Amino acid sequence: MQNPFRYRVFYTVRQKIVTSAVALALLVWGTVTVVQRVTTPEDRSCAPGVSRPAGSDECVGVATAGNGYAFGREQLKQVADAIGRENATLEDGRYATVALLLPLTSTSPGLREKVLNELQGAFAQQYRANRQNNEVPKIRLLLANTGKDNVHWKTAVDQLKTMTGAPHRLRAVSGIATSSGPVSRAVGELTRAGIAVVGTTITADDIANGPGALRFPGLARVSPTNGDEARALAHFGRVDAAKALLVHDTRTGDHYTDTLKNAFSRLLARSPHESQLFTSDADPNAEGTTANTFRRITHLVCDAGARTVFFAGRHTQLRQFINALGARGCQDLRITVLTGDEASYLGGDPQLDRSALDTGLTVRYAALAHPDAWRARPGYRPPETGGSTAAYEEFVRTLGTVAKAPAGPIGRTALADGQTIIAYDAMATAVRAVREATPPGDHVPPLADVARQWPQVKGSLKVPGASGWICLDNHGNPHNKAVPVVQLTRGAPRFVAMAWPEGEPPAADCLPPRRP
Template sequence: MDNPFRYRLFYTARQKAVTTVVVLALLAWGTVAVVRSATTPEDRSCAPGVARPAGSQECVGVAEAGDGYAFGEERLEQVAAAIGRENATLADGPYATVALLLPLTSTSAGLREKVLNELQGAFVQQYRANRQNNEVPGIRLVLANTGKDNAHWRTAVDRLKGMTGAPHHLRAVSGIATSSGAVQSAVAELTAAGIAVVGTTITADNIANAPGRQLFPGLARVSPTNGDEARALAHFGKVDAAKALLVHDTRTGDHYTDTLKNAFSALLARSPYEPQWFTSAEDPNAEGTTANTFRRITHLVCDTRADTVFFAGRHTQLRQFINALGARGCKERRFTVLTGDEGSYLGADPQLDRSALEEGLTVHYAALAHPDAWRARPGYRPPATGGSAAAYDEFVRALEEVSKAPAGPIGRTTLADGQAIIAYDAMAAAVRAIREATPQGADLPPVADVARQWPQVKGSLKVPGASGWICLDNYGNPYNKAVPVVRLTRGAPRFVAMAWPEGAAPSADCLPPRRP
């Protein structure tokens, strides 16, 4: 028997008409929804000045509101919020903005820690600068994210280039922390636009100006170049080239590795041993297969009479090499490994075989800063020139103040890797340039004038940084900057001694000599 309900609902003339109308209405609504979805662009914004690029879930760009936006990174929320609170006190101006350009959403554990510490150090200087005798302009700080591996540097840089006018008044960019091709391109774009740039931890010699090579007009750096680091290590170790060899990465395009390799090669020109090569993965943070290569290289190192190994590579491969040397067959032989500032990443690396450091293996790296470098202790007296305990202690006092309310909290700060200290100094250099470029009676300096201040940052006009004196040559490079030599240990990395690119601390006047 037919279902009477079905008959009544669908087969009376009235119900047929109603059903037809309903179906047509649903079809029309669905069509409109599909068309609207297809023709309306997806909202990929994250915050003012920040968005997710097509094909990416990272929020990149510039948090131009300066209101505490942390790019979705929980570890950055406290320090970003502190920056936002400080910026809010400047709402009535006058203020100049400094941007921190960094890979804030990096997935590398070591780089994530480094980025956090750099934000904290920069904020300490911002807070301190805004309380220096009511000097103008005030200093506003914004965060700029270039994304994982700095892949979206252009998005951030294009935003920054449009922020020199009101209401942002961008006058300098700091951060600039990794020596890579992407960072080199970012620095070139910013300086070509007349914007002053202060590098924190870039050490590559080819992201620098030099006589006859002004590729980045307006760039200043507060860290020594790889060449300077290498010379400082050689002076410290009193290395005999006849008993030393080089292990280096052959992957090209990494400016840190390339220039460190070149600097070490020059030092070891008289070594009887050819360099030992390895090739890291395209992503230098990836483990790849280099651990197997280092196991074989270790056998060859044991075959030589060398007692010193210079290592030019990133921290992941450095850790693999140390682990391999810890398991070497010639345990009766003692070796010293000398390397650049990438060694600072290994202090908290859980994959480092720390027992290797007790097997006749000593690992020294050239740090950019260290909390023990300027403090006297039994058996160590800091140099009389090149830096001071007073400047470092001023940093510590300011850090303690901003770490608690009302300025803070800013999250746990690690000083052993030197990142917070060097970022504090870079920000100090930016503040100095902005305020020195501000005409008498004016509230803001012209954009181009900020980038012209670097040749005068020397002598009595030096920046007394927490990491050491910042005396810039005419090309924006620090002259004879202090290089703390740090030893990896089973516990925390240990400061060993201060080394100098020129072999000794600078004279009291801190005036770079004439360069050919």
Template sequence: MPHPLRYRVFYTTRQKIVTSALVLALLAAGTVYAVGRLTTPEDRSCAPGVARPAGSAECVGVSGDGHDFGVPALRDVARAIDEENDRLEPGQYATVALLLPLTSTSPSMRTKILHEVQGAFAQQYEANNRSNNQVPRIRLVLANTGDGNAHWRPTVDALKGMTGAPHHLRAVSGIATSSAPVRQAVTELTGAGVAVVGTTITADDLTNGPGRKPFPGLARVSPTNSDEADALAHFGRVDAAKAILVHDARDGDHYTDTLKGAFSKLLAKSPYQPQLFTSPKNPNDEGTTANTFQQIAHLLCTTRADTVYFAGRHTQLRQFINALGARGCTHRAFTVLTGDEGSYLGADPELDRDALGAGLTVRYAALAHPDAWQPSPGRKLPATGGSAQAYERFRAVLAAVSGPEAGPVGAIELSDGQAIVAYDAMAVAVLAIRRATVRGERLPALEDVGLQWPQMTGDLRVRGAGGWICLDNHGNPYNKAVPVVELTRDKPRFVQIAWPEGKPPTGECMPPRTP
């Protein structure tokens, strides 16, 4: 016999109607929810002006409002930038963007980026608070191109849309790696009339020159790879008969390609064919190149070579140094000479520091170093090419932004030179913006900023913390100081300043005439 309660609840006419209505209501609600999810775009925003591109978890875009792009190390300096920006009156400022791969997954790259952001902020703070009220004031924004600069295009598109009110973007700095995506980004920006000031780009083919202007409005504060190679050659006369080149065989990396070319010219009379390795597509990956370097180290032991010129990125450089540290011929001494990528290794925890000094000397052409322009016993500073006074001014600004006066942004590490270079590049951008501002106007015309480079020379040069910046007619620094730095078991040690021309510039610092 059926249970009477069951019968009354589920099988009366009234309950059938109520149950059916409830089921239909639930189905309708579910359908509305599902249709809403399918037809309403997913909210991928991270902050105003910043979002996650399709298929990516990175926050990409432009922000000057304190957003740190999910990078905890950037939190303090992003907040300090926001506080400085909040003090500015609408219509009274020009914006400078710092374009960098802020969400890089490479620990060494993240360290470099932090120092660059800190250095750029130091210059913004100085421009707004220690420049006798010059105008326009400067607003700084952070522009993230994503890990490996993979998302450069949406960020560059956003910057191109910021040239009008309320942002009044007038320059982009940063531009820190000589890679294909960066080259494309610079092409887009300069093609849109935006002035660009590169910090640590050194590739020879990421420049303008006589008879060619692929990047109108581009200026750089770092020497080219050819200048670095020439400075190293003048620093230490190397016997080509006892020197060998080790270089990356992967094409398309503008840094390694042009450094390889510069070193190849220096070693034209070397009796040894270059030793090759092929880095991964992403040179920050470890790949299998460590196996190749073990073999190259063995081959070096069989040669008469005592000097190795290395053309490759910092991950492969670290692997090569570690392999040489474990070489079978430890009784043989070797000196490795390389470009500015060596600056990454000062804080690399995977570098075999015991190898350094044990018959292995590693020196690189740095872009800046905190000891280069500081007097020390037994070392006389060059009379031209830079000054202790300019460096001390930089240190005074750092003291302000590292304390409660401006943030604070915390302690700023200087040994890798990145903060110094970013500070100087920002100074070039600020100076160009203010020189392009004609009397009676609050802001310069967009296209006028990038026209200022030919006049940034002679007595109108930029007296940078890392040395004089005397730009030629194409926006390239002439005979820029190149600190030669040696990796040690402790921290990078400054050796001496070298010069692409073999000696410091004259007091005039006027680039020579070119065809």
């Protein structure tokens, strides 16, 4: 017997029409939904000016609203919020913008700490500058993210180049923090667009200008070059080249390691020992297989009887090398490792075997800044020139103000790696140029005039930085900048002494000499 319900529902003329109509409606709805999904672009925005590039989950670009967007990084939220509150106090048309260009979403623990510290230092200077005797223009601070390993540098730079007009009035970019190929290209594009750039912790000699080589017109730096760091270490250590050797990375294209290797090679021209080589991973933060190489290199260091080892490489490989030296066979041989400022990352590295430092091994590096460099203590008086205790103490007071409400909080501050100090000084240098370029009666300087200020930042017009005097030569490079020599310990890195590229502090006038 046929089911009467089935007959009534599906086989009457009326129900056939109803069923067909419903089926057609569902088909149309499904088709429209599919077409919309295919033809409507996915919303990849994160915040005004910030989005996720195709194939990436990182939010990159310039946070143009200036309202405290932290790029999804919880550790940056407090300082980003503080920057947003300060920006909100500024009157439209009466400020100039300085952007911080950094890899804000880096996955490297050491670089994440560095980024946080740089934001804190830059904000402290922004806050101070906006309360300096009502000077104009006020300073608006924006964050620009280049992504992990600076892969998306062009996205951020292309945006920055469009922001020189209203409402942003971008007049300088700071936060240029790593000596790498992407950063070099970013600096090149920005400076060719007429935007002044102030490097914080770039030290590579080839991301700089010089006589007959104006590759980056409008670039200024507040950190010494790798060449200057090497010369300062040589003056400090009085190294016997006959008992020294160089360990360096063979991976090319890394401006930091390449130029540090060249600088150390010149110092060791009379060394009887050939260099010991390793090759790091394409990602210098990756562990790779270099730990195995360093285990073998330590045997050769012992065979050579080396007392001093110059190391040209990034911090991950330096940590591996130190750990390997801690287990070396010749522990009766006292060895000093000398290296560049990348060692500052190791102060908080949990993978560093600190017991290695108890095996007759001393690790010292040329720091960019240190909290003890300009503070007198028993047995140490800071140099009379090249910097001042007063300038450093002003930085400490400002940092104390912004660390708490209403300006802050800005998160936990750490000064031992020098990043907060040097970012504060870089921002001070940018502010100096922006204000010196502003004509009387105006509120914003012409764009081109900001980048023209660097040759006059010297003598009585120097920037009295917390890291030391910033006296720029005609090419935007710091003259005889103070280089704190710092030693790794089981605890916090310890300041040892001040060193100078020229062998002694600059004269009181801080005027760079004529160069051939």
